[in-house]
Amino acid sequence: MFDPKSIDDMASRLADSLPSGLSNIKEDMEKNFHAILQGALGKLDLVTREEFEVQKAVLAKTRSKLEALEKRVDEMAAK
Numbered sequence: 721m722f723d724p725k726s727i728d729d730m731a732s733r734l735a736d737s738l739p740s741g742l743s744n745i746k747e748d749m750e751k752n753f754h755a756i757l758q759g760a761l762g763k764l765d766l767v768t769r770e771e772f773e774v775q776k777a778v779l780a781k782t783r784s785k786l787e788a789l790e791k792r793v794d795e796m797a798a799k
Contacts, residue, residue: 731751735750
């Protein structure tokens with residue numbers, strides 16, 4: 721779901737933000753950050769941009785059909 725490169729980048733930035741005195745454990749912290757981020761983001765109920773756009777198009781088409789049907793019902797009721 722998430723681009724592994726993005727998770728790697730976030731973990732690296734978090735590790736880089738550590739104080740310089742902790743540089744000897746930077747690699748271990750980066751691995752820990754990576755695992756934590758991957759676990760936390762994996763638990764989220766998210767969709768990809770592509771899935772979102774597909775559902776958005778389906779909703780727009782459904783809305784259009786519903787509006788047309790409502791118009792027909794109103795016309796039939798007026799008769």
